[in-house]
Amino acid sequence: MHPGWLPLLAWLEAHGANISETRVQPRKSQDESGYGMYALQDIPPSTPLFTVPGIALLNSITLRKHYPKTKPGLTNTQIIALHLFLHRPSSGTSKCDPLFGPYIAILPEDFDAHPLTWHVKQAFSSEGEINGGAEATFLSLLTPSVSQDLERASKAFHADWKRVHDYLTENLGVCASATNPRVSDGTGPIKSIWDFLWAWLNVNTRCIYYRVKQNRSDPNNLTLCPILDFANHSAVHPTTWPKSTRSEVWNVAPPRGKDHGDDFTLLSPPDSAVKEGDELFLRYGHHTNQFLFVEYGFVNPRTRLESSGFGDIDISPVVEALFMDRGAMGQWLKTVLEEEGYWGNWTLHVSPAPAHPDYRLTTALRLLDSFPSPVSDISDVDDRDERLNTWREAANGSRDAISKSNETRCRRTLERICRGIAGAAGSQIGHLENVFAQQLADASGWSEYVKGCVRTLWQEEEQVALAVLESIKMGAEF
Structure with missing residues (x-):
């Protein structure tokens, strides 16, 4: 049992939760990687596992009255991260957040x-914040798409900070109310940014969809939810699902003036019963491993990928390089594709069979190969408008293909793209093993875990690229 479980239950009960109807408990995962959410009893399908009162959910509604208003207003991500930042637990102090401690x-x-964390630390490496080189080394071993997507995530983090x-x-x-001593003792921003990174990553990795706004698709519709945090992701196991809230059923925002939104209830998997002691999972949606890692x-381990039929990779950096290598022509083609x-967002997919490029990639390559090398200047192409119109007709489905x-x-x-990806992946897998043996064998305890993640990313690149090559060889139509 997690050491904070009983205090958490007592706190939830004080906020109106019926603890006697909680049918789950956090326990150490079978692989010892952390905690998971386990059934306390046999549970039929679609049965409530627990209910968290709306007032015990951490979101913009439950926080807004505790912070001065500002224009423009803070996003839900920003205000939740702000609150966690101010109240990050610290060893050596018994202070805790009076609201959600x-x-x-x-x-x-x-x-x-x-x-x-490694990416942000690298930006401050001159301040001595990088840990023994392990983070920088792992950053250098990532796949191109993961590296590119980390830049996007980093920009989002720094904008919120x-x-x-x-x-x-x-x-x-506001700082005077902080229970985090690093916020209230005047420590400079280089130190406090790490506490905000911790807060921001909690929001980014643990928030769930929850209606707080009128528009169902508003990005501010999210919350942190006690108990649910213990559930792990699975792409293959039967997964739990949230009971529809009043706001979702009626497609309305929670009433204005209230200090909380709807209660949150998690239900057991709809199509299968759960046995006592079984682990209960969430599914974060169908995302690539590249996305999940960033x-x-x-x-997702390779064994789970293979059994789930998933397997797709984003190859945007590789394709972007093809356009940039074409000079002025490539820049013009990029502008056309942007418009x-x-x-x-170009991807390769293993399923549904046959392995194939997505339509966006096919469309981009059709344009690129409508103006083949060695032409590098658009002014040298007399019939460019005709070629462009033909490409547009193929893109919008007016014709099956250009020619x-x-x-x-x-x-x-x-085929060249896939051969390059498969070859690079094979080389990088071997390089990863060598670097780990020579530089990281004695690094932080999480290094072995990260090595497995990075290896899986490269193996998936190789696997998917080879599968698409096989489709090309067999003459599959895309």
Whole structure:
């Protein structure tokens, strides 16, 4: 049992939860990697596992009355991260957040194994914050798409940090209520940014969809939820699911003026019963391993990928390089794809069979091969408008393809891309083993875990690229 479990239950009960109807408990996972959520009894399908009162959920509604208003308003991510930042537990002090202390106490102590932590630390490496070179080494071993996506995540983090930092500068009195001594003792921003990174990663990795806004698709519809944090992700096991709230059923925001939204109830899997002692899982949606690693710091093991039929990779950096290698022509083609909505987010997929490129990638390659090398200047192409119109007709479905010769060139380009990806992946897998043996064998305890994640990312690149190559060889139509 998690040491913070009983205090958490007592806190939830004080906030109106019926603890006697809680049918789960956190226990050490079977692989000893952390905690999981386990059934306390046999549970029929679609049975409530627990209910958390709306007032015990950590979101913009339950926090807003405790913070001065500002324009523009803080996003839900920013205000939740701000609150966690102010109240991060600290060894050597018994102070805790008077609002959500028992819940915050069960959050992860750190995110040392998360790639965004390494990325942010690298930016401050001159300050001596990088840990023995392990983080920098792992950053150098990541796949191109993961490295590119980390840049996106880092920009989002720094934008939120700047907004919260500016907010605290404008509202210095807020810091006086902090139970985190590093916030209230005047320590400089280089140190306090690590506490905000911890807070931000808790929000990014643990928040769930929860209606707080009128618009169902508003990105601010999220919350942190006690108990649910213990559930692990699975792409293959039967998964739990949330009971629809009043706000979702009626498609409305929670009533204005209330200090909390709807209660949250988690239900057991709808199609199978749960046995006492079984682990209960969440599913974060169908995401690539690249996405899961950047956002959450883990990957689906290969065995689970193979059994689930999943397997897709983002190859945008590789394809972008093809366009950039074409000079002025490539830049013009990029502009066309941006204007038409086809630039970036290019992927290869194993399923459904046959393994194939996604339509965005096919469309981009058709354009690239409509203006084949060695032409590097668009002014040298007299019939560019005609070629562009033909490409648009193929893109919008008015015609099946541009021409047989264009399709042949596209398949050859795709074949070169896949051979390059598979070859690079094979080399990097061997390189990873050598680097780990020579430089990281005695590194932090999480290094072996991260090595497995990075190896899986490269293995998946190789596996998917080879599968698409086989489809090309067999003459599969895309």
